[in-house]
Structures are given as C-alpha cells and as structure tokens.
Amino acid sequence: xxxxxxxxxxxxxxxxxxxxxxxxxxxxxxxxxxxxxxxxxxxxxxxxxxxxxxxxxxxxxxxxxxxxxxxxxxxxxxxxxxxxxxxxxxxxxxxxxxxxxxxxxxxxxxxxxxxxxxxxxxxxxxxxxxxxxxxxxxxxxxxxxxxxxxxxxxxxxxxxxxxxxxxxxxxxxxxxxxxxxxxxxxxxxxxxxxxxxxxxxxxxxxxxxxxxxxxxxxxxxxxxxxxxxxxxxxxxxxxxxxxxxxxxxxxxxxxxxxxxxxxxxxxxxxxxxxxxxxxxxxxxxxxxxxxxxxxxxxxxxxxxxxxxxxxxxxxxxxxxxxxxxxxxxxxxxxxxxxxxxxxxxxxxxxxxxxxxxxxxxxxxxxxxxxxxxxxxxxxxxxxxxxxxxxxxxxxxxxxxxxxxxxxxxxxxxxxxxxxxxxxxxxxxxxxxxxxxxxxxxxxxxxxxxxxxxxxxxxxxxxxxxxxxxxxxxxxxxxxxxxxxxxxxxxxxxxxxxxxxxxxxxxxxxxxxxxxxxxxxxxxxxxxxxxxxxxxxxxxxxxxxxxxxxxxxxxxxxxxxxxxxxxxxxxxxxxxxxxxxxxxxxxxxxxxxxxxxxxxxxxxxxxxxxxxxxxxxxxxxxxxxxxxxxxxxxxxxxxxxxxxx
Numbered sequence: 001x002x003x004x005x006x007x008x009x010x011x012x013x014x015x016x017x018x019x020x021x022x023x024x025x026x027x028x029x030x031x032x033x034x035x036x037x038x039x040x041x042x043x044x045x046x047x048x049x050x051x052x053x054x055x056x057x058x059x060x061x062x063x064x065x066x067x068x069x070x071x072x073x074x075x076x077x078x079x080x081x082x083x084x085x086x087x088x089x090x091x092x093x094x095x096x097x098x099x100x101x102x103x104x105x106x107x108x109x110x111x112x113x114x115x116x117x118x119x120x121x122x123x124x125x126x127x128x129x130x131x132x133x134x135x136x137x138x139x140x141x142x143x144x145x146x147x148x149x150x151x152x153x154x155x156x157x158x159x160x161x162x163x164x165x166x167x168x169x170x171x172x173x174x175x176x177x178x179x180x181x182x183x184x185x186x187x188x189x190x191x192x193x194x195x196x197x198x199x200x201x202x203x204x205x206x207x208x209x210x211x212x213x214x215x216x217x218x219x220x221x222x223x224x225x226x227x228x229x230x231x232x233x234x235x236x237x238x239x240x241x242x243x244x245x246x247x248x249x250x251x252x253x254x255x256x257x258x259x260x261x262x263x264x265x266x267x268x269x270x271x272x273x274x275x276x277x278x279x280x281x282x283x284x285x286x287x288x289x290x291x292x293x294x295x296x297x298x299x300x301x302x303x304x305x306x307x308x309x310x311x312x313x314x315x316x317x318x319x320x321x322x323x324x325x326x327x328x329x330x331x332x333x334x335x336x337x338x339x340x341x342x343x344x345x346x347x348x349x350x351x352x353x354x355x356x357x358x359x360x361x362x363x364x365x366x367x368x369x370x371x372x373x374x375x376x377x378x379x380x381x382x383x384x385x386x387x388x389x390x391x392x393x394x395x396x397x398x399x400x401x402x403x404x405x406x407x408x409x410x411x412x413x414x415x416x417x418x419x420x421x422x423x424x425x426x427x428x429x430x431x432x433x434x435x436x437x438x439x440x441x442x443x444x445x446x447x448x449x450x451x452x453x454x455x456x457x458x459x460x461x462x463x464x465x466x467x468x469x470x471x472x473x474x475x476x477x478x479x480x481x482x483x484x485x486x487x488x489x490x491x492x493x494x495x496x497x498x499x500x501x502x503x504x505x506x507x508x509x510x511x512x513x514x515x516x517x518x519x520x521x522x523x524x525x526x527x528x529x530x531x532x533x534x535x536x537x538x539x540x541x542x543x544x545x546x547x548x549x550x551x552x553x554x555x556x557x558x559x560x561x562x563x564x565x566x567x568x569x570x571x572x573x574x575x576x577x578x579x580x581x582x583x584x585x586x587x588x589x590x591x592x593x594x595x596x597x598x599x600x601x602x603x604x605x606x607x608x609x610x611x612x613x614x615x616x617x618x619x620x621x622x623x624x625x626x627x628x629x630x631x632x633x634x635x636x637x638x639x640x641x642x643x644x
C-alpha cells in the first residue's frame with residue numbers, strides 16, 4: 001500500500017472554532033482482558049468465513065498494437081449489464097458484439113445504450129461507461145474493442161452475471177509475510193433464487209487461473225487446479241486452488257478468473273478480487289521452548305513477558321493476543337482469561353498485562369500457560385509470530401488476591417492513566433467523523449457542541465485512522481463520535497485499544513455510525529484491481545475488504561462492540577419489475593440490499609446495538625437517493641443521544 005504521511009488536516013466546525021491540535025503524542029494503549037467465554041469470538045476466523053461471493057466478472061482488456069481486443073461475454077438470462085473502464089476518453093472505445101448465431105450489435109447501437117457513470121467509494125472512483133442490453137440469446141457473445149489510442153494500453157470490462165450462480169473464493173490462510181507462499185481457492189456455487197441454500201455441485205468450473213498483480217505493478221498468471229495439491233481440498237471436488245510466492249512487501253491483488261457452466265449448462269464467467277497485504281518479517285519469538293516469565297508490577301498487575309527478537313531497528317507496535325490457562329482443584333485444564341493490546345517490544349520482551357483477579361475469578365491454580373498466542377502487524381492484522389502453548393513461570397510466592405465481586409474497568413482495560421495522559425484538553429465535544437477517501441460530510445447545523453474531524457481524501461488503516469482521531473480529540477477532555485463509513489470502525493478501534501476522551505464521555509450513546517462496512521465491502525478488491533491499472537484516488541485499503549475486516553474484528557471484544565450504535569440504509573424500492581440501485585455501477589457487484597458501497601449484511605456489527613435500517617438513502621451524495629448522512633431526523637436523534 002502507498003501510505004500518505006500521517007498528517008492531520010484539522011478544521012473548525014459547527015458551534016465553535018476547534019483549537020488547532022498540539023504536537024501529537026503517542027496514545028496510551030489499553031491493557032485488555034476478558035472472560036473465557038470470549039475465546040471463540042476472538043480466534044482467527046476460518047478463511048472461508050470471509051469469502052468473496054461474486055456474480056460478476058472484471059475482465060482485463062489488453063489492446064494490441066493496432067488498438068484492438070477480442071473477448072467473450074457469456075449471456076446467461078437473455079440480458080447483460082456491463083461497464084467499460086478505459087484510461088483514454090470514455091468515447092474512445094468502439095464496441096461491437098456478435099451473438100453465437102452471428103447476429104451483431106454494432107458500435108452505434110451500443111453507443112446509444114451507453115451512459116456515463118463512476119465506480120468506486122467516495123473520491124476513490126474511476127469513470128466508466130454503463131451498458132444494459134435486453135432480449136439477447138444465451139451463450140458466449142464475441143466482443144470486439146477498437147481504440148484509436150492504442151498507446152493507452154487497455155482497460156477493463158465489468159460484466160454482471162446471473163446472481164443465482166456465484167464464485168466463492170478466499171485466501172486459504174493469512175501467512176502474508178515476505179517469502180511465504182500465498183494460496184487462493186475458489187468454487188462455483190448455485191442457488192435457486194428462492195433461498196440462500198448453496199449447492200456447489202450444481203455449477204462447475206471448467207478452467208480457472210489466478211492473476212496476481214504485485215506491489216511493483218508486475219502481473220503474473222498461474223493456472224488453478226482441482227487436484228488436491230494446491231490448497232484445494234480433495235481432488236475432483238470442484239474446488240480449485242493456486243498459489244504464488246510473495247517476494248516483496250506491499251499490497252498484492254489476486255484475481256481469480258473462472259469459466260464454467262451453471263446448473264442449466266449455460267456458460268458462465270466469474271472473477272473474485274482479493275487484496276493481500278504482505279508485510280516484512282520484523283519479529284520472531286526467541287525460543288518457543290523457554291518459559292515465559294511473569295513478574296508482579298508496582299500496581300499489582302502481572303506482566304507476561306514474551307521473549308521476542310526484533311529484526312528491524314525501527315520502533316514498531318503490534319497487536320498481540322493470548323489465552324491464559326491454569327488447572328482446577330482436580331488438576332483438569334481451566335481457562336482463566338484472554339489478554340490483548342497494542343504493544344511495543346522493549347529489551348527483547350513483548351509484555352502483556354493481566355489483572356490477577358482473573359485468576360481468582362476462575363478459581364484456577366498452577367501450572368499456568370499461554371495458549372493461542374499471536375502477534376500481528378497493527379495495520380493489517382497479519383500474524384508475524386505465534387505459539388499454540390507456552391508455559392508461564394509465575395513470580396515466587398505468588399498468591400492470587402481475593403475474588404472480585406464484579407468485573408471492573410481495571411480488569412478489562414487496565415488501570416486508568418493520569419488524566420493528562422488521556423487528554424490535556426478541557427470541555428466536552430461530539431466529534432463528527434468521515435470515512436475512507438472522503439471529507440466533511442455531516443451537516444454542521446444539525447449537531448450541537450460538535451466539531452468535525454477532517455483528514456481529507458486520505459487512505460488510512462483502522463489503526464492509523466484511530467490514532468489521528470485520538471490526537472484530534474485530545475483538544476477536549478471528553479468526546480463521543482458520530483461517524484460515517486470507515487470512521488465508525490476507526491472510532492471502535494480507538495475505543496478498544498487506546499485511552500482517549502471516549503473514556504471520559506458521559507451520555508447514552510458513546511459511538512454512533514451510519515453506513516460502516518464492519519464486515520468489509522466487495523468494492524475494496526475490485527477497486528484494488530482497477531487501481532493497479534489506472535491508479536484509483538486514495539489507493540488500496542485492505543481493512544475494508546472482507547478478509548481484512550474479519551481479521552480486524554477477531555480482536556474486538558463484545559464489551560467494546562456494545563458501545564456502538566449503528567444504522568444501515570439501502571436504495572428505495574420502486575417497482576418489482578425494475579432494477580433498483582443506489583449507484584448503477586456498483587450495483588453490478590453488490591448484493592441487495594445495499595447503499596451503493598456497504599451491503600446491509602456486511603454493515604452489521606455482532607455485539608453492537610442495531611438502531612435500524614432505512615430505505616431510500618444511499619451511502620454518499622451523487623447516488624440515486626439522498627445521502628444517508630443528510631437525514632435530519634436521524635441526525636437529531638443521534639445528536640440528542642450522543643455522549644460527550
């Protein structure tokens with residue numbers, strides 16, 4: 001990923017002019033712990049749980065020296081909708097389509113059916129031409145592209161297929177470290193349109209390949225196999241796989257291209273696009289066989305000092321997680337608690353903190369051990385080091401304190417720092433937060449005692465975004481948030497991992513969000529693919545992909561999620577016989593209902609407070625229905641209930 005410098009454009013907004021933020025200071029990390037009941041929620045998700053289900057195909061158009069390209073578009077149900085993306089002018093491409101029977105649809109006819117549009121998220125979008133053709137015969141249509149600007153090199157066609165046949169695809173693991181083999185698998189699935197039941201055997205892949213764009217822009221293709229030897233499971237089961245070696249750090253874009261037949265034997269073409277962040281190998285566990293020393297700290301907590309070796313001299317923080325286990329009175333294994341946090345190694349150790357009252361609450365005794373330890377890159381949540389079990393060496397004469405009557409703040413997030421370390425500001429505020437590659441979206445007149453966070457048209461990981469938000473919020477003693485799109489995830493990330501004015505706020509709703517893709521959006525992978533050719537707006541953000549969102553959520557406990565109140569929206573339904581949408585271009589790849597960027601199903605936050613779904617509102621301005629953040633009634637409700 002191309003990262004912009006961590007600068008913050010801070011502006012005044014709403015009631016008063018916000019003071020300029022002073023020099024940024026490192027936020028104070030929380031020392032997270034929780035009960036064994038949350039072990040399952042905080043495990044690394046199974047790869048298939050974050051699969052892409054695609055009913056579309058993004059085809060590269062590579063013009064020859066004469067400015068021509070020939071390809072095929074399968075028509076499955078008598079109609080086709082598609083987009084063309086060209087780095088030249090939109091009118092430069094002349095298209096011609098020929099049916100299996102030989103009937104032609106000529107350039108002039110296609111031009112009359114075309115309309116100009118844009119595809120993307122906020123300012124990260126590219127121009128496109130949209131075509132919708134009805135009354136076509138099923139089968140593979142020949143497509144010819146002629147361009148007077150052959151030097152432009154080509155572009156893409158994005159074709160919508162019948163939604164009853166989808167390509168299910170996912171990275172087989174998250175060993176996304178330089179030098180590792182990365183594998184991707186895929187299979188065709190079908191449903192009858194009346195239910196969500198998928199039957200993989202009803203549709204079959206005939207041929208498939210993996211097209212990989214490396215961070216340096218180079219492209220290689222790899223054949224995919226169903227032979228049981230390419231992370232594809234059992235030979236002949238309809239699941240295809242392929243892999244490649246990651247030679248450099250940065251974002252790889254891996255696109256599965258699959259041709260096959262649906263349940264009726266009609267030809268289909270599908271693609272699925274994956275963003276695969278690859279990170280440098282910066283940290284190792286020094287000795288898996290050695291005991292992990294535990295020592296008592298001055299504040300009565302236990303410091304679990306995991307021995308590590310840092311390969312880089314650059315100071316770097318990581319997200320770490322582990323389970324603590326002991327034994328019960330009969331000697332059987334007994335879970336104690338999980339521990340986690342953003343940690344920075346020092347003196348060959350990476351330290352996690354545990355309140356010993358968790359041991360008392362579990363009634364466990366020694367010997368104790370760590371389980372399921374994982375240390376992850378803080379921006380992409382790729383595991384750099386881990387261990388299934390490591391023995392703990394407790395302090396001499398350790399004695400657990402009395403069992404707590406209730407679980408208090410110190411047990412779940414660690415001791416509260418001195419007030420000046422959380423914020424040196426005064427007063428209360430409501431922060432209005434925008435999303436990825438965006439700017440100020442919330443109407444100032446509809447909120448009180450509020451200021452806008454602005455980091456205009458930038459691409460940040462959730463962690464980078466959260467740390468900038470903490471810096472801006474330190475202007476005040478306390479604040480709540482109303483956030484749009486990625487801003488909702490950034491606020492939750494901040495509240496989970498760092499002390500801030502959110503921890504001083506009072507009021508009914510600490511964090512509120514509208515249109516946040518908590519589980520990711522399919523647009524992230526497609527935009528990454530387009531961006532590798534055109535360069536799209538703000539660049540690739542893997543945290544917004546299905547896979548990246550699932551990895552992030554695997555570290556967010558329910559106690560933090562419960563403080564989020566979220567809303568979703570979708571397009572207004574007009575007539576049953578028309579195609580409804582928020583954005584006609586993104587409608588080709590998103591599953592209904594959706595708001596033009598976020599699908600309702602992927603805007604859900606398990607453990608959060610769902611405040612409802614509204615139709616007739618879209619993700620942002622410029623779509624068919626009004627922007628979701630302009631709903632004066634909902635804004636009034638959020639304003640009156642917001643914590644500050």
